[in-house]
Amino acid sequence: xxxxxxxxxxxxxxxxxxxxxQGSKSASQPIQTSGTGTLIxxxxxxxxxxxxxxxxxxxxxxxxxLSQFIKENAARNYATILTxxxxxxxxxxxxxxxxxxxxxxxxxxxxGPKIVTITGTLTENGKELGDxxxxxxxGGGMFGAYKGTCAILGRCVKTLGRDxxxxxxxxxxxxxxxxx
Numbered sequence: 152x153x154x155x156x157x158x159x160x161x162x163x164x165x166x167x168x169x170x171x172x173q174g175s176k177s178a179s180q181p182i183q184t185s186g187t188g189t190l191i192x193x194x195x196x197x198x199x200x201x202x203x204x205x206x207x208x209x210x211x212x213x214x215x216x217l218s219q220f221i222k223e224n225a226a227r228n229y230a231t232i233l234t235x236x237x238x239x240x241x242x243x244x245x246x247x248x249x250x251x252x253x254x255x256x257x258x259x260x261x262x263g264p265k266i267v268t269i270t271g272t273l274t275e276n277g278k279e280l281g282d283x284x285x286x287x288x289x290g291g292g293m294f295g296a297y298k299g300t301c302a303i304l305g306r307c308v309k310t311l312g313r314d315x316x317x318x319x320x321x322x323x324x325x326x327x328x329x330x331x
Contacts, residue, residue: 186228189243190319192218194235198251207255211301213267213308214250220312221246225319244275246319251284255300264290265300267307271315273322281322285329287311 195214197203207213222232233239248271255265266288273280287307314328 186226187230189231189233189240190225190229191236191239191243191245192221192232192234193237193245193247194218195248195250197253198249201252203250203253204255207253207300207304211255211304213253213304216305217248217250217269217308217312220309221248221315222312224313224316228316228320242276244273244280244319246315247272247274248315253304255304264288265303265307267304267311269311269315273319279324281318281324281326283315283318283322283326283328284331285311285314285327286331287314287329 195218197208197214218234222234225232229244233243239245248269250267250269252266252268255267266286268284268286270282270284272282287310289303289306289310311329318326318328
């Protein structure tokens, strides 16, 4: 009986530590929401000049997750949100985001906190409405010792998605969001 309990507990903990990957099955499809106007979230890129571990870029899907979290959090404010596209209605607001820095050594919470820093701009009709820099860090939260690096970085981008969506309601120039 005791062995079965340990087996079930082990499987549960291994499931928590995995690096979940969200596919982009409908990421480029518009979603209908309850607000007004259109938001275009351009494809999110990693900053060219910064060093971000290849494993993090390839396995964690931070760019796709961040786009999805921004979309989910901004949904109540727009009638339509388009992602992973460069084109849309001429009067759409356009959000451009770059992942500038990711600190995420392998080893989950055992290898220290994970940090994601992003920058972005919101434009409308070619006019900049505002820009921001944001950073979030996490040590993994509850049961952090049992989470993998991708899961912890995922917590960071989830919170960044909320930060960016809130800022878009009243965009300002040189805004500082999150843990900066």
